[in-house]
Amino acid sequence: MxxxxxxxxxxxxxxxxxxxxxxxxxxxxxxxxxxxxxxxxxxxxxxxxxxxxxxxxxxxxxxxxxxxxxxxxxxxxxxxxxxxxxxxxxxxxxxxxxxxxxxxxxxxxxxxxxxxxxxxxYKTITSKVKEIVNKFLANTIYEFSRINGGIYALKIEDARILRKVRNFILKNDPPFFSTSVDSRVRTSSAENIEVGDVVYVACLDKDIKDLLEKIKEGGK
Amino acid sequence: MTPEEYSLMIRIILAVLSIILSIFLGSGLRKIITKNLSKFGQAFASKFAEVLRYFLIILGAVIAFSILSLDIVVLTGVSIGIFIFVLISMRDIFSNYAGEIYLRVRRPFGEGDFIKIGKISGRILSINSQDVEIVSLEGEKIIIPNQFFLKHPVINKSSTIPTSIELKIVFKGLELDKTEETIMEALNEIRPELFEDPRIISINQTDDRIEVDLLLHIVNQRKMKWVVNKLSSEFHKRGVEIEIE
Missing domain, CATH: 3.40.50.720 (NAD(P)-binding Rossmann-like Domain)
Incomplete structure (x- = not known):
């Protein structure tokens, strides 16, 4: 070409x-x-x-x-x-x-x-710094160019966030995996995610925005 | 004040209230609709909200006239008549608007996608209120009314960029064993303009004719004319006469 x-x-x-x-x-x-x-x-x-x-x-x-x-x-x-x-x-x-x-x-x-x-x-600077320092609620690892979606990392800081993320995974069934505090990769099952893990999920950006809204709103 | 005057004054107040209420509701609804439909495009959301706003204002005006008028039945009849007349005389325009709603909400394709609808193939230039502009393989700009998309199936080939194009080349008076070699030589000359290596799908001989089906992958469909001309001249250079279908 x-x-x-x-x-x-x-x-x-x-x-x-x-x-x-x-x-x-x-x-x-x-x-x-x-x-x-x-x-x-x-x-x-x-x-x-x-x-x-x-x-x-x-x-x-x-x-x-x-x-x-x-x-x-x-x-x-x-x-x-x-x-x-x-x-x-x-x-x-x-x-x-x-x-x-x-x-x-x-x-x-x-x-x-x-x-x-x-x-x-320069976009990777933000996600790399967040990933290396390991302090974030949500981190955009990669954004697709042809669709409005990407791969996002979500930090499970407490039981409430864990519940929200589990519900999100069970409802939307996106491809995902999680890593533990000592950087071990867990199997891809929502039940295996624990507080302190980082969940890497591939989905549409509107879905991840909805999830973050729900987390920010609080409540059950 | 006589009872008739009193009744007229009440009707005037109610009629004015009806118009004010319709304007107020129309403005409120416009904001809500613009906000909620903005995901389908700001221009589309604004236009849709504006149409609804005018509809409410007209509705308010009709109600106001109904309140003022003594003969509500006649007024309603006239309103319905006007409405049906406008609907029939502008049915194509309304149909195109309905087509736009379908295109915006269902999103069967976007600008830049390569589609096939009916016998027309091309890349989408723009999606408008009344029509969709596409550029064909021959580089022609084609305007398709939106209602066409409500009635015909659309094949969106954007996910298969580059576009695969089949070419049939007919050789006359060329030996079969030399055909493939000659074709590959000519194809090598156009290869830098293609997305990937071209493929020979089939070679068939009938009498003194050899028909070759080729598969080419190109990104810019307007290049097709150039590719065909270049292939013809490459075969011509080698002393081979061809027909391309």
Whole structure:
């Protein structure tokens, strides 16, 4: 497939190597703005085609090749440019448009502009810190890109939360497992979950939000 | 004040109250509906709530007129007549709105999905109040009225991205043992534009014709025209004449 990666920095590096891994016989085109980086890109990615374009000519390139481009990843070092190219690509009906964020605080702006596939490389910092320190009520381990769901960790701090989580599992029957305080993995049975465990559950985000609401509300 | 004047004043007050109540209820209902239906899209929820609000206001106005009028039966008859006339004359529009409700609530597909409905295949560009815009394999923009989705089964192929496309190539005057090799050479030229390796499904020989069925996987359906042209030119370069179906 024909993939276009805009940008020649470290974000683009990971995008290009992943695309190569996905489709080793596919065509990868990297669009970069500076001649120095173009030379470096040609050496780093001999299998890819590196094209130098001025910032304002990228849109023209997308329009010219819109019937051939399968995937476009906007991964420059500027969120303003990433948003601009991603929006332009969506308007030109490129089937898969992915934007990579430089500043996680810009995520809502991209969401508002209807950019469906957005990669926030910093998102793992929050979940990793929570996981390592092991202090949280709920921790988003992974969010799926194609559906509104993910893998979530829930800390069973007391009997009330245990009851709520057990009920949730029995009602929704999601795939899950739990780990004990000493990091042993327990069998996947709601009855085996104990206070102090961390339960890892894969489900829709609306379901986990409902569960957290119920936990916050208190009561039985 | 005569009893008739007193009765008229009471009726006027009740009629005004009826309109005020319908406006008040309409506004309240709009907020509740917008909040509860926002999961189906903010624009859709606002529009639905607005339609209900106007419906309540009109209902309030009809009730007010009924209160004021001496002949309620005639007024009700006229109202029902107008309602039926509007319903019949705008049945397609209402049907399309019903189609939108179905598309928003049931969500058989979303923007960007590749679907097949009837004989039409394409990628969804936008879902609107009255229609759905899709772009076909040939790159044509097709507008499908929403009511069409209420009457026809939809195949959503989005989960099978890339799209698998079968091509039939007919060779004339080519030897069977050389056919596969020639095809693979030509396919290698277009491989970088495909999602994965193309496959030969079958090769059949009848008289001097060899029919080959190919399976190609592409992400951007508009690329199909380019793929067909490229394949034709690759075979032409090798001195092989073909027909692609």
């Amino acid at each position: 024909r993939s276009i990666v805009i940008g020649g920095g470290h974000l683009a590096y990971f995008a290009v190597t992943t695309l190569r891994e996905i489709d080793s016989k596919g065509r990868i085109v990297i669009i970069e703005f500076t001649s120095e980086k173009i030379e470096m890109l040609k050496k780093t990615f001999p299998y890819a085609e590196a094209i130098q374009q001025s910032v304002d000519k990228v849109e023209e390139y997308i329009v010219k090749n819109r019937s051939l481009i399968d995937i476009l990843i906007s991964a420059t070092d500027s969120d303003a440019l990433n948003l601009r190219y991603a929006k332009h690509s969506v308007r030109n009906e490129i089937p898969i448009v992915i934007a990579v964020l430089n500043n996680p605080l810009n995520e809502p702006i991209f969401r508002r502009e209807n950019i469906k596939y957005l990669i926030n490389p």
